[in-house]
Amino acid sequence: MSPRHPATGPATLLVIAKEPVPGRVKTRLTPPYSPQEAATLAEAALTDTLYTVLKTPARRRVLVLDGVPGPWLPPGFDTVSQGAGGLDERIAAAFGHCDRGPALLVGMDTPQLTTELFAGVGRDGPDAWFGAASDGGFWALGFADPARAAALVRGVPMSTERTGAVQRRRLVEAGLSVIDLPVLRDVDTAADAVAVAACCPPGSRFAATLNSLAEEGR
Template identity: 85%
Template sequence: MSGPHPATGPATLLVIAKEPVPGRVKTRLTPPYTPMEAAAIAEAALADTLHTVLKTPARRRVLVLDGAPGPWLPPGFDVLPQGSGGLDERIASAFAHCDRGPALLVGMDTPQLTADLLMGVGRDEYDAWFGPAADGGFWALGFAEPSRAEALVPGVPMSTDHTGAVQRRRLAEAGLNVRDLPVLLDVDTAADAVAVAACCPVGSRFATTLNSLAEVGR
């Protein structure tokens, strides 16, 4: 088993995301939302996530994107294309863009994310960081040595109710000292969206967008 990894300073923060194009994102929100509305909700979630990452001390900030950047992208990010293959392979390849030093990857489905939740990653004495999602997946994954992702992520079954358990077990079986982050709810369904909006910080683009759609009725 590896010992505690020495604190090395702020992590590289990666956001893996899909361009919010109607019909390509948040399809489980349709119905009750239209594809255009679902894309607006996805865009708000992504924008909130990116702005939270901007507020978090980082060595480098990277958007690993399937698609093209839009007006929702704030300055301060390197934008790199996602790799090929399944989500497990694309997550692993995202870490390949990192230099030595800690790196943490988050998705675009947890707009309730705050900078406080990410503080300390890379500065604490851990080999890995893991953020479980309420649906059995995970919302965050990080490594003190990003190259470990190449062996520990590919082959993990994605989008199942045991994805997170399999990934977490792999980290443990590799002997890594893991810091578990709080459980967060992903936005997959309309009910999820309402629950997440209620947890979002003041000024949330996601909550504002969802509330504006609710006002026009479904």
């Protein structure tokens, strides 16, 4: 079994994201959406995610960004650049920006996030938190001791149907106790966008943006 690293209160919350630039984000939404529309949806999803994180008790909030911040970034976040390499390397590097204490990383593809989904993260007990995505990936990954992340994330095949299973198995085989967060659906395709928008809480920018685009297309 792994040595215990008791959580000491609210976690550091990390959001790993790309700057919402047309042609660089949400390319699987095109078609039916144009690159500009896909980027607008990506910006709305990222903004919803950031404001949910902002409302969640946290030791520190960090945006791990590929690109440069825009007016969509609210105050209250430290911004750091993503590392080089594949997504596994960049996730591992993101945890390297954490101080001691628990840390949880989420992406920008789940605008249906609510503060309730983070309830309990950072409390004493588990060594890791894991949020599976319905497409076989994962939407959240956390460690009571973020120094363990690098060895457990590097080498995991990303963007496959088995990414989540491989990542969770790595945690268990390392002797970590794991708390599973609810399974969420990522926004990758147009069908995903419609399904996720229907799950978003009231006031969601993502849902409003999707509805606006649908009305313009009529």
